Amino acid sequence: MRVHVADHPLITHKLSVLRDVRTPSPVFRQLTEELVTLLAYEATRSVKVSPIEITTPVTTTMGVKISEPRPIVVPILRAGLGMLEGLVKLLPTAEVGFLGMVRDEETFEPTTYAERLPDDLSDRQCFAIDPMLATGGSLAAAIQFLFDRGAKDVTAICLLGTPEGVAAIEAMAGDRDVTLVLGALDERLNEKGYIVPGLGDAGDRLYGTA
Numbered sequence: 001m002r003v004h005v006a007d008h009p010l011i012t013h014k015l016s017v018l019r020d021v022r023t024p025s026p027v028f029r030q031l032t033e034e035l036v037t038l039l040a041y042e043a044t045r046s047v048k049v050s051p052i053e054i055t056t057p058v059t060t061t062m063g064v065k066i067s068e069p070r071p072i073v074v075p076i077l078r079a080g081l082g083m084l085e086g087l088v089k090l091l092p093t094a095e096v097g098f099l100g101m102v103r104d105e106e107t108f109e110p111t112t113y114a115e116r117l118p119d120d121l122s123d124r125q126c127f128a129i130d131p132m133l134a135t136g137g138s139l140a141a142a143i144q145f146l147f148d149r150g151a152k153d154v155t156a157i158c159l160l161g162t163p164e165g166v167a168a169i170e171a172m173a174g175d176r177d178v179t180l181v182l183g184a185l186d187e188r189l190n191e192k193g194y195i196v197p198g199l200g201d202a203g204d205r206l207y208g209t210a
């Protein structure tokens with residue numbers, strides 16, 4: 001598995017505002033969208049492209065276009081929805097599939113409550129998005145779901161992760177093709193399964209339900 005932890009002052013700056021308990025939902029949503037755009041630069045580094053001939057006002061030359069079949073972006077509901085707009089702005093031809101997951105607050109076990117994805121994901125580059133990688137249970141289950149549908153190549157983008165979460169994804173990935181792009185690698189999980197220092201419950205902060 002490849003792991004990339006962002007190291008850019010703009011990303012750290014935006015994450016600092018996001019972490020701040022006083023940041024209200026509208027600003028939180030805006031920053032989440034901006035952050036995914038910055039992280040997408042690294043996450044889409046291996047997006048498949050095909051050569052095309054183009055005509056400029058001056059001459060003809062070769063360019064590239066995103067290859068068919070189109071990549072698929074999979075937000076993990078709810079909180080992953082906050083990252084969707086930012087990513088599809090950069091990959092406007094991508095298809096969007098949905099996975100609804102919620103983690104049990106006591107056991108931290110994830111349950112899948114909704115799924116809208118193509119039956120066959122072989123040949124599709126998959127981008128799973130979820131702001132939080134805490135125990136790793138939700139993202140591991142989501143990536144496994146994509147592999148079970150035939151995916152061979154999954155890139156996950158998370159704003160914050162923990163060493164425990166990265167280890168869980170590494171263990172599930174084995175020698176399969178998984179790339180993990182993180183905005184920051186935080187210190188640890190607390191006894192309630194929250195990321196420390198973290199930003200609290202991303203879904204609640206995005207959608208004002210705290």
Ligand SMILES: O=P(O)(O)OC[C@H]1O[C@H](OP(=O)(O)OP(=O)(O)O)[C@H](O)[C@@H]1O
Nearest residue numbers: 077078079102103134135136137138203
């Ligand atoms: O790594 P884990 O320990 O599995 O925790 C991370 C998960 O928890 C959050 O979702 P949550 O279950 O709160 O659902 P929500 O997005 O509807 O708020 C988050 O968005 C991840 O999906």
Ligand SMILES: O=c1cc[nH]c(=O)[nH]1
Nearest residue numbers: 134194195200201202
């Ligand atoms: O810190 C955490 C852990 C899981 N889910 C969240 O939204 N935040």
Ligand SMILES: [Mg+2]
Nearest residue numbers: 201202203204
């Ligand atoms: Mg939540």
